[in-house]
Amino acid sequence: MKQSVTLGKVTKFMGLGFLSTFKDLFTGKLEKEDYKAFLRKVIVPVASVLLFLGLWHLGAKSLYNVEAEFRIEKALNEQGQVAADEMAACIASGDISCQPNTLPSPSQVWASFQSLLNDHALISADKAAFKEKTATLNEKRVAEGKDPIVYTGRPSFVDQIFRSLKTVFAGFFLALLIAVPLGIFIGLSPTLKSAFNWFIQIFKPVSPVVWYLLVFMIVKTLLIDSSEDSSFSISFIAVGLCSMWATLVNTSMGVSSVDKDYINVAKVLKLGNFQKVFKVVLPSSLPLIFTGLKITLSVAWMVLIAIELLAQSPGLGLFVWEEFQNGANDSNAKIIVAMFVIGIIGFLLDRLMLSIQNAVSFEKTDAI
């Protein structure tokens, strides 16, 4: 009982309160008056998801038909009736070689998702076997002062998700380390504010692609002597620079707009500058700083895909791009899988920030 209470609290805290309604449904704890809420919180969302899947399925089917008819027509015009019949039979048989290449249906996407998971299991097994095989050899090499042999096979889809998360968090912390202190100084000093304002106004709207190119120019030269792969550094720095603006603007705004009453109290008590900043100004601007950080993290996750793609840094962005170039039969379905994964991770990152914000700030923000 105690555990279920804390679980309910945790999910509610993270803005995932609707999960507990499901639990109540299965444990039979639902009261009569809860049915209205149940209808609104469970039935309506489930129905909308089903509706979405249905529309998607129908849309994909009609696009598939358009593409199939086009292929048959083309075969008929170029090679005659026999080729057209062969093409129609081939498409109907589901043979991979002649499948129309268009928007995949929900079931195809689900199948691709499972094949990606299987692929991950295979690669993990392969990796483990490789590690076992090279264990004794690597020990010897380390003892001799050589570098150990590392697995260089292709990364699985799951590996790429974790690589993307690593990049986005590295970029996010870079943004935090630059934007929060800078924002505090700008907010505290009108002189610094006028010094930095043009800078912020000009660079804030710059596109992620251009930031990537700028970082590429600089990092390439800085790492000219290094043989290491610079794609990770370039992509996380570019992500950080693209996404830090929301935090910078929100922090400086929060710091410069502290309630006048609090400032008067600080004046009457003659608090020193250090005390004033850490006991009054910062706690009072924390909600705005966190709003900024939340925007920063979601922007970072959004631009990450484009930047990974440009930087050829392994991750979801590169995965999407490679699948698109690949043009294999299930490439389109894999791209849609990546789209859902990106969306769901973005949602979870947002909830994570919300729960941290609720834990540290005095104003409670309600989840939508």
Place this chain on the structure above:
Amino acid sequence: MSTIIENKANIITDTSGFPSRDVMLDLKDLKKVYPTPKGDYVVLEHLNLQIKKEEFVTIIGHSGCGKTTMLSMIAGLNPISGGNISVLGKHIKGPGPDRGVIFQAPSLMPWMTALQNVMLGVNQVFPHATKNQRNDIAKYYLQKVGLEDAFNKRASDLSQGMQQRVGIARAFAIKPKVLLLDEPFGMLDSLTRGELQDTLIDIWNKEKITAVMITHDVDEAIFLADRVVMMTSGPRAKIGDVLDIDFERPRTRKAVLEHDDYYKYRKHLIDFLEH
């Protein structure tokens, strides 16, 4: 300084006339001017007021007459345009903890507990006391305002009335020479207001800190004060009249209401305000 000499003829001297060594707070020919695009707006001019040690003075006047401006000038939060303000003979320079302020809004740091809010001031004023001593001071005053059960409650979780109690504790705990109260109960309902007046006067009876309080409420002004100062309407507001309240201390609300002079005082104040 030259303006003082020029305007000397116009100075209305305060009639109470007590020995200068008893003066805690002295406002001399105080002037406040706000520059506007249409020319200077004079809020206060030729304002003279002397307040004795251990005296409780309430200030009453119409909205916008400059009462709050005057109080924030005494607190040092608003610059003086002319004349001067001195505490125990020394001119004030900016704000300081020798003049405690209870603001109209409770102005507590909502992310701190009641105790931390009081400690913020105590730490500042008694830096050489041990942590335990400072804690004891803060807790003593919180008990005095009836918050012994709410030390560790966050200010944002307290009701408006309880927040203002913390505000009172915070102001008394820093042991100021002068206590400035800017309509501290203006935002409360009348029942809570009465309770807080009792709390304030209880703690004041023990500490006897010279107090200047702005109020809109005629009954509150009479119940709390030794003297009620009436300000004329602005612009160029100044002291219009001063009424001594000769009730004995400690007072109870019942005794005050039943006193023969009560309605005489009340009529005097209302006549002034309606004029």
